[in-house]
Amino acid sequence: xxxxxxxxxxxxxxxxxxxxxxxxxxxxxxxxxxxxxxxxxxxxxxxxxxxxxxxxxxxxxxxxxxxxxxxxxxxxxxxxxxxxxxxxxxxxxxxxxxxxxxxxxx
Amino acid sequence: xxxxxxxxxxxxxxxxxxxxxxxxxxxxxxxxxxxxxxxxxxxxxxxxxxxxxxxxxxxxxxxxxxxxxxxxxxxxxxxxxxxxxxxxxxxxxxxxxxxxxxxxxxxxxxxxxxxxxxxxxxxxxxxxxxxxxxxxxxxxxxxxxxxxxxxxxxx
Numbered sequence: 001x002x003x004x005x006x007x008x009x010x011x012x013x014x015x016x017x018x019x020x021x022x023x024x025x026x027x028x029x030x031x032x033x034x035x036x037x038x039x040x041x042x043x044x045x046x047x048x049x050x051x052x053x054x055x056x057x058x059x060x061x062x063x064x065x066x067x068x069x070x071x072x073x074x075x076x077x078x079x080x081x082x083x084x085x086x087x088x089x090x091x092x093x094x095x096x097x098x099x100x101x102x103x104x105x106x
Numbered sequence: 107x108x109x110x111x112x113x114x115x116x117x118x119x120x121x122x123x124x125x126x127x128x129x130x131x132x133x134x135x136x137x138x139x140x141x142x143x144x145x146x147x148x149x150x151x152x153x154x155x156x157x158x159x160x161x162x163x164x165x166x167x168x169x170x171x172x173x174x175x176x177x178x179x180x181x182x183x184x185x186x187x188x189x190x191x192x193x194x195x196x197x198x199x200x201x202x203x204x205x206x207x208x209x210x211x212x213x214x215x216x217x218x219x220x221x222x223x224x225x226x227x228x229x230x231x232x233x234x235x236x237x238x239x240x241x242x243x244x245x246x247x248x249x250x251x252x253x254x255x256x257x258x259x260x261x
Contacts, residue, residue: 017217017218030203030226032203053215056215057211057213058213058215058216059210059211059212059216059221060210060211061208061209061210061211061223062208062209063208064204064206064207064208065202065203065204065226066199066202066204066206066207066208066225066226066227067207067208067223067224067225067226068174068175068176068223068224068225068226069174069175071223071224072222072223072224073221073222073223074221074222074223075210075212075216075220075221075222076216076217076218076220077215077216077217078215078216078217080215
């Protein structure tokens with residue numbers, strides 16, 4: 001897995017609802033597509049996405065081949081305290097990619 | 107003059123060969139989800155519970171030019187408090203190779219039940235979103251859309 005783009009506000013007021021966006025570069029190979037040789041290209045997708053806020057899960061998703069390539073998610077959370085928002089993508093091979101963002105809550 | 111012209115059309119042998127080739131192409135196509143398999147997938151998610159229409163808003167473009175990346179937003183009318191919140195949102199399709207699209211897990215820390223993503227569509231079809239609330243009830247919304255260039259048709 002390669003590059004991820006995440007969008008978390010650097011600062012927020014306590015109690016504010018903030019929007020979080022995460023995009024991961026990944027082909028999300030469905031396993032239903034044929035390659036140039038006519039054979040099916042084996043399935044290779046990110047099947048799980050988890051977002052935690054200071055270690056506590058705030059959002060997660062089980063993904064299927066019907067999710068577009070370079071999976072994108074946007075969701076919300078309440079800014080509780082300053083700390084770290086962590087993102088984890090897990091693919092069919094069990095490989096995980098981790099990204100984090102810091103947020104200052106005042 | 108006396109020579110018998112060769113038939114202009116295709117020979118029987120060629121037609122048979124072409125027919126066999128076309129049949130092989132049809133057979134090689136992966137099985138598609140159907141409204142029935144979507145119903146099965148929904149049953150696996152909700153069990154015996156009743157699914158009511160309402161509270162969920164599924165936003166999708168009505169006309170999609172490219173099925174490879176279609177923006178999808180699901181909103182649920184919920185206060186997202188510890189007593190009353192959305193636990194899970196599942197999205198289903200009728201005509202992709204498989205009926206599941208995604209399953210989102212939410213909790214009161216979301217503040218709002220609002221999720222967006224981008225999906226693939228292999229054909230014009232109905233999409234269904236079902237939300238499971240903390241009180242155990244299920245609510246749904248449906249959207250019908252037309253896809254002019256479906257995903258998965260070309261390699």
